[in-house]
Amino acid sequence: xIKLRSYQTEARDSIFDYYLRGGNGNVVLALPTGTGKSIxxxxxxxxxxxxxxxxRVMVLTHVRELIxxxxxxxxxxxxxxxxxxxxxxLKRRDTINPIxxxxxxxxxxxxxxxxxxxxxxxxxxxxLSPDGNTMYQKLIFKMKEINPLLKVIGFSATIFRLGQxxxxxxxxxNQCVFDICTIEGFHRLIIEGFLxxxxxxxxxxxxxxxGVSINKNTGDYAQTELSKAVDKPDVTYSALQELCEQGQxxxxxxxxxxxxxxANHCAEMLNSFGVRCEPIHSEISSEERSKVLKAFxxxxxxxxTNNNVLTTGFDHPPIDxxxxxxxxVSPGLWVQMLGRGTRPSPETGKENxxxxxxxxxxxxxxxxxxxxxxxPKGKGAGDVPIKICDFCxxxxxxxxxxxxxxxxxxxxxxxxxxxxxxxELLTGGLPQVExxxxxxxxxxxxxxxxxxxxxxxxSYQCGLHRFSDFVSFDMEGFPRHRAxxxxxxxxxxxxxxxxxxxxxxxxxxxxxxxxxxxxxxxxPKVVGVIW
Numbered sequence: 001x002i003k004l005r006s007y008q009t010e011a012r013d014s015i016f017d018y019y020l021r022g023g024n025g026n027v028v029l030a031l032p033t034g035t036g037k038s039i040x041x042x043x044x045x046x047x048x049x050x051x052x053x054x055x056r057v058m059v060l061t062h063v064r065e066l067i068x069x070x071x072x073x074x075x076x077x078x079x080x081x082x083x084x085x086x087x088x089x090l091k092r093r094d095t096i097n098p099i100x101x102x103x104x105x106x107x108x109x110x111x112x113x114x115x116x117x118x119x120x121x122x123x124x125x126x127x128l129s130p131d132g133n134t135m136y137q138k139l140i141f142k143m144k145e146i147n148p149l150l151k152v153i154g155f156s157a158t159i160f161r162l163g164q165x166x167x168x169x170x171x172x173x174n175q176c177v178f179d180i181c182t183i184e185g186f187h188r189l190i191i192e193g194f195l196x197x198x199x200x201x202x203x204x205x206x207x208x209x210x211g212v213s214i215n216k217n218t219g220d221y222a223q224t225e226l227s228k229a230v231d232k233p234d235v236t237y238s239a240l241q242e243l244c245e246q247g248q249x250x251x252x253x254x255x256x257x258x259x260x261x262x263a264n265h266c267a268e269m270l271n272s273f274g275v276r277c278e279p280i281h282s283e284i285s286s287e288e289r290s291k292v293l294k295a296f297x298x299x300x301x302x303x304x305t306n307n308n309v310l311t312t313g314f315d316h317p318p319i320d321x322x323x324x325x326x327x328x329v330s331p332g333l334w335v336q337m338l339g340r341g342t343r344p345s346p347e348t349g350k351e352n353x354x355x356x357x358x359x360x361x362x363x364x365x366x367x368x369x370x371x372x373x374x375x376p377k378g379k380g381a382g383d384v385p386i387k388i389c390d391f392c393x394x395x396x397x398x399x400x401x402x403x404x405x406x407x408x409x410x411x412x413x414x415x416x417x418x419x420x421x422x423x424e425l426l427t428g429g430l431p432q433v434e435x436x437x438x439x440x441x442x443x444x445x446x447x448x449x450x451x452x453x454x455x456x457x458x459s460y461q462c463g464l465h466r467f468s469d470f471v472s473f474d475m476e477g478f479p480r481h482r483a484x485x486x487x488x489x490x491x492x493x494x495x496x497x498x499x500x501x502x503x504x505x506x507x508x509x510x511x512x513x514x515x516x517x518x519x520x521x522x523x524p525k526v527v528g529v530i531w
Contacts, residue, residue: 002039002076002077004039004040004043005035005036005192005194006192006478006481006482006485007031007035007180007185007188007189007194008035008036008039008040008043009478009481010178010477010478010481011029011031011040011178011180012040012043012044012047013476013477013478013481014029014177014178014477014478015027015029015044015153015177015178016047016477017177017476017477018175018177019151023174023175025151025173025174025175026151026152026153026154026172026173026174027153027154027173027174027175027176027177028125028153028154028155028156028159028167028168028173028175028176028177029153029154029155029156029176029177029178029179030156030157030158030159030176030178030179030180030181031155031156031157031178031180031181032157032180032181032185032186032189032195032339032342032368033157033335033336033339033340033342033343034194034195034315034317034339034342034343034344035180035189035194035195036073037123037155037157038066038069038070038072038073038074038123039073039076039077040155041059041070041073041074041121041123041155042070042073042074042076042077042078043077044121044153045057045059045074045078045081045099045121046074046077046078046081048119049078049081049098049099055098055118055119056098056099056115056116056117056118056119057098057099057100057117057118057119057120057121058099058100058101058102058107058114058117058119058120058121058143059099059100059101059102059120059121059122059123060101060102060103060104060107060120060121060122060123060136060139061103061104061122061123061124061313062103062104062105062124062127063089063103063312063313064087064089064090064103065313065314066123066124066312066313067085067087067089067090067101067102067103068090069313069315070101070123071083071085071101074099074101081099082097082098082099083097083099083100083101084096084097084099084100084101085100085101085102086100086101086102086103086106086107086110086114087101087102087103087106088103088105088106089103089106095110095113095114096115100114100117104135104136104139105135107139108135108136108138108139108142111139111142111143112142112146115146116146116147117143117146117147117150118147118149118150118151119150119151119152119153120140120143120150120151120152120153121152121153121154121155122136122152122153122154122155123155123156124155124156124312124313125154125155125156125159125167125173126156126158126159126160126161126167126332128154128167128171128172129161129164130164130170130171130172137172140152140172152172152173154167154172154173157181157335157336157339158181158331158332158335158336158371159176159179159181160331160332160373160374161332161374162218162219162220162329162330162331162332162374163219163374164374165373165374166373181369182369182370183369183370185369186368186369187369187431187518187521188431188527190431191431191433191518191527192527193344193346194344195342195343195344196317196341196342196343196344196345196350196351196352196353197342197352197353198322198338198341198342198352198353198355198368199352199353199354199355200355200357200362201246201354201355201356203239203242203356203357203358204238204242205235205238205239205242205358206358206360207229207230207235207239207258207325207327207358207359207360208229209221209226209229209230209327209359209360211225211229212225212226212229212327213225214329219329219330219374220328220329220330220333221327221328221329223259226258226259226327227258227259227261227262230258230259230262230325230327231258231259231261231262231265233265236262236265236266236269236325237269239323239325239358240266240269240270240273240323241273242356242358243255243270243321243323243356244270244273244275246321246354246356247321247323247354247356250320250321250354251299251302251318251320251348252296252299252302252316252318252319252320252321252348253275253277253302253303253304253319253321253322253323254303254304254306254310254316254319254321254322254323254340254341255277255303255304255305255306255322255323255324255325256306256307256310256311256322256323256324256325256326256337257305257306257307257325257326258307258325258326258327259307260279260281260282260283260307262305262307262325263279263280263281263305263306263307264279264281264305266279266305266325267279267303267305270303270305275302275303276300276301276302276303277301277302277303277304277305278292278295278296278301278303278304278305279304279305279306279307280292280293280304280305280306280307280309280310281306281307281308281309282307282308282309289309292304293314296316297316299318307326310340311333311336311337311340312336314340315343316340316343317343317344317345317348317350318345318348318350319340319341319343319353320341320345320348320350320352320353320354321341321353321354321355321356322337322338322340322341322353322354322355322356323356323358324337324355324356324357324358324359324361325358325359326359326361327359327360327361327364328359328361328365329364329365330365330374331365331366331371331372331373331374332374334361334365334371335368335371338355338368339368341353341355342368431518431520431521432518432519432520433516433517433518433519433527434516434517434519435514435515435516435517435530436460436462436463436465436467436514436515436517437462437463437513437514438460438461438462438511438512438513438514438515438529439461439462439463440460440461441458441459441460441461441511441512442458442459442461443456443457443458443459443503443506444456444457444459445457445499445500445503446470451475453472453474453475453499454472454474454498454499454500455470455471455472455474455475455499456470456471456472456499456502456503457469457470458470458471458526460515460526462515467515467517467524467526468526469526471483471486471487471499471502472499473487473495473496473497473498473499473501473502474498474499483495483502487502487509489529490509490510490511491505491508491509491510493508510531512529512530512531513530513531514529514530515528515529515530516528516529516530
């Protein structure tokens with residue numbers, strides 16, 4: 001059976017904590033692309049049925065690839081799960097199973113066939129518009145006619161929408177119960193090896209969209225005008241020549257383009273440069289698309305150009321170069337596109353993902369871990385200052401002391417420029433983790449001022465340095481899970497039932513030799529030990 005990662009356990013437990021503490025609304029969880037939302041959904045369902053076997057659940061998303069991925073995740077956790085699939089794309093029409101995974105476009109037409117459902121999970125919840133005439137809203141309305149007590153649980157890497165702002169603002173969801181898409185969350189995931197950092201590099205070529213208007217319906221650039229402004233042979237030649245120069249040591253390229261013809265033209269030009277490339281877009285048949293993607297994943301094709309196809313649901317960890325030729329004003333789309341490159345792939349030697357942002361989205365929309373959250377209609381947004389590395393040209397946030405690309409230290413003379421938005425892909429630079437030799441470990445009882453709960457303050461003396469961590473057996477959910485794991489790493493016996501019981505058994509614990517500390521933040525944080 002798959003063992004959940006610590007943050008996946010925390011995410012699952014946050015759902016139960018909300019409802020068991022009396023919460024009565026609909027909740028949403030934020031997890032970055034590639035961190036296993038399907039596993040969290042699957043284990044939440046498995047846990048629900050272990051406690052309340054009579055529940056009836058539905059899990060919906062928008063593309064067949066995600067449906068299959070989510071079903072596979074559930075079966076890897078619970079091989080005998082009573083699960084069915086309703087999807088035209090997967091050619092399955094199950095309706096009576098206690099657990100149904102389906103496509104929203106297929107299910108909405110036949111919702112009465114599924115009967116009473118207690119819970120509805122929505123993957124890629126940012127696609128759920130507050131507009132009552134959309135598929136999801138119509139489906140939820142019909143499901144609530146059958147069961148007025150229906151609860152909706154959403155998952156997304158981007159819990160906001162253009163024109164709405166956060167999904168919890170004037171929408172279906174009442175509360176975000178778990179969010180690891182924050183600055184600290186991204187750094188934690190990189191430190192623990194679950195995400196690969198995106199690295200920006202300034203490009204000589206920049207796409208000019210100054211004359212392109214905004215579509216009132218989508219809130220993004222008008223497609224026809226955008227394609228006309230961007231799809232110019234001389235500009236494409238200049239950008240792709242630079243892409244080949246910068247990406248010569250990169251193995252798996254994914255390029256986002258500004259239209260079907262633009263994707264075709266970029267693919268043709270890359271092939272003329274000697275880079276094997278294929279386009280992916282809506283005019284390519286599903287059979288041909290599957291064939292191309294299979295060859296890409298095998299390494300037979302080095303590059304893909306795509307338009308509006310591979311922005312969500314596409315999983316290929318070895319991607320180590322993103323060519324951004326798709327200007328957008330949508331932070332959600334921007335983060336989703338960047339997310340295609342954040343999956344780690346140590347077996348291929350991938351250390352990071354190079355992002356060549358010809359579209360200027362970095363300055364316009366901000367970094368992946370701190371994007372500019374769109375405001376509800378009628379509300380504007382302020383400016384954020386940036387600084388640019390004089391040595392390598394990388395965009396950096398003003399809080400960064402060292403360039404996130406080349407490591408050059410910024411000095412007080414560094415020019416600060418006001419732009420529409422921040423211009424780095426990871427706020428505060430990459431997390432810096434140092435290893436220290438432990439000379440002594442001390443344990444003290446600590447009581448939280450807000451929680452009133454007892455914990456053990458673990459202090460690691462490392463020469464002149466002292467680093468502290470807190471472990472509590474008295475708290476519920478993830479803190480308790482973390483405390484149990486902390487104890488099991490130090491003692492073969494079962495964890496104690498309370499913090500005071502743990503304090504009485506400290507002599508039983510083995511002591512680590514070294515401690516790993518995340519040092520480039522205001523308060524150094526213990527992130528692991530070495531035995």
